Amino acid sequence: MSKDIRTAAAEDGFQSHQDTLVALVLDACADAASITDLAAQAGALAGFDTPELPTSMPASAAYAVERAWWPAKITDAELPSFLVPIWPLFASDLFEFSPSLLPRNDRLGISRQHVYYRAARSAGERVPARILWYASSDKNRTVQQVIACSRLDDTVVDQGRALHARFQHLGVWERRHIDKAANTDGLARALLFSDTEILPRPISLSRLRALADEHRHSLRLQSISKIPPQLFSALYREGHIAR
Template identity: 35%
Template sequence: MELRAAAAPDVLRDLADPQAHGHRSGLLVADHLAGRLQLVVTSSMRQEVTRLTSQSERLLIEVIDSYPEVHADRAEVTSTRDRILKEVRSQHPGYPDTPQEHDALDHVAHAAAAGLNVFLTWDTDLIAMLGPAVARVTGMVLMSPDHAVVHLDELANAESFLKEEVEGGELDREHADSPLDAELAAFVARHAGERRDELEERVHRLRNAGHTVELLHLDDGTAVALYAVVPDGEVWRVPLLRLADHRLADTLARHLLWSLRRRARAAGVALLDVSEPYLSRRVVQAADFESMTHADGHWYAPVVDVCGSSRDVAAAAARSLSLAGLGAPPLLAPGVSAHAAARLEQAWWPAKIIDSELPCFVVPIRTAFAFELFGYPDGMTQRDTQLSLGREHVYYHSARNSVLTAPARILWLATGKGHGSGHFFGTSKLDGLMVDTPRRLYEALSYYGVFGLKAVIGAANGQPTAEALRLSNTEVFTHPVSVRRYEAMRSRLADGPSTFFSARRLNPRLFAEIYDTGTRSSANA
């Protein structure tokens, strides 16, 4: 698919006199872009240039004559200009203030009215001033030419570059494009003395090297995170990782590291290496909470995708750590204590040490609560942002005859009626248990859960106390496992509970088979 993009006068002047700016716009006419990018000029731009008479401007006229001309209805241009101007003046009442600003506004309005989707310019002030307003009003993107390749890839592979809703909440991840120039200020590491132009240069170097720079936005358009991932064989390197100062910054820091680990796992990567030199205090704290390893200015997270024996898990962990030049972990033997296994599974996620003393339990949960806490089943409604981004959750049930102990692994079974019920859909790490009156539990833990006080009282099932499960590291299966399939597994292993009216202990071997089926199987589960 060929992209048509309007070239601003500064880009056209580069093409008329390539040496003037170090051939910076030459990438737009590179051979490999033939058939993928078509530069066009607007009729208003041509009219402006043809009035010029100097030798350099005659060269510019020759360049313009080599590109197709696009036209727009005069009334539509005026209407588009007025709508853009109204949007811009809500933030900058005095715009436009100079003849150059008037001309730039006219060129942008004409391109948008002609139905173009991209306007190319090196003028970062113009991008910052008009870019957000133009995108909101017309959908056209103002971008610098070195971002053009990113936009071409977007068109060639539209699905992977569309805004992606993260965790069913109000957070969107997208490949950073031209609006980034207007948003960089929120990510400058002022605590380390960094200047905006230094950060801008880092971002441009990463892009020019073909690496992806991503932005996380809230639904209101606020940019809250900026980062880059550089694949390097079995390692994902993260040389850029910034958070904006926001009320959710602490939650976002842990969520972002967790998300990177999950994506690395999905890509078959064995090690995540965060090498950002100006990590904020929040991210450092989050990396410590996530049990990442700090060495020589890097934070490492081994991605040990093994659900098996202590020997197999330790061997895979040693291999991952060797990619960072770190020493091998201690040898593990069967019977690792529950607490030690929980710590190792946290540090080496998604590792599961099946022959350890860490117990496994099945906990039934109604689909409505499963969605609010974990996003299963997907597509119901939009979830609470704090819950969707949070790494820790709380679930309540009756304390009567509870068999749960902590730490442990929880296997979730969706119950009730409708879509998603009757399936084992995910697993969590059980970090702790609290037993108290419903009111005291609610007052202490409501920040983490979806239950109102009335629901916590109901979870106590008529008893004076309820039990709160403190949870983390929740994985939702890509292939939820039906109860019918579970029955076949249980029959084959001659072990496992047959009913789940309340929490039940589960044989680790059966847990491993369900987990493996839910996370790896492409068959219908």
């Protein structure tokens, strides 16, 4: 492999081992100690050591580990989580979480990173962070389910035309959609996110509300909102319970 490919692989969590490249894939949502143990077990199979993760990891460190060991989720890290509503039409086009008569854009299918737009005003978004996607209702369809989980990489505020020109290959909104979401100055916000995981078991609105009540959290489903780490963990695990 070329030097550029090896460099890119290293950024994605691969490491050189016995003349090859190896990466860990840890399918778990647990605290740092448990993730450390799982990583050690997986690393032992390949014959290399893995680091011990500290508790209360800073957001930037947890973000890097979750990227390298995807889809691992470290529940006691200082990585914020947000619930983001999305219309079913755009969720279907962006994530292809349900069958469609129209084929998905190839560029979206092969891309690791995607974009979604919203109003320019801040709703408390911080990066890095995690996103849980709530597919709501539109004029054609009612879903009302938490359907996917992503990693929030960045937010960019700019004129709608500039955002569309820069990120149109990563999203499904047309320029008119961005302009409609923009404020009176024409500014909108782009959410750049990556490594989206479609939940094997979508979480219904009734179950979402029940879990939010259990964790004493008041839901806001009309716009992006921060959720506590305990609720994120409960929702993520709920989305992976076998049917």
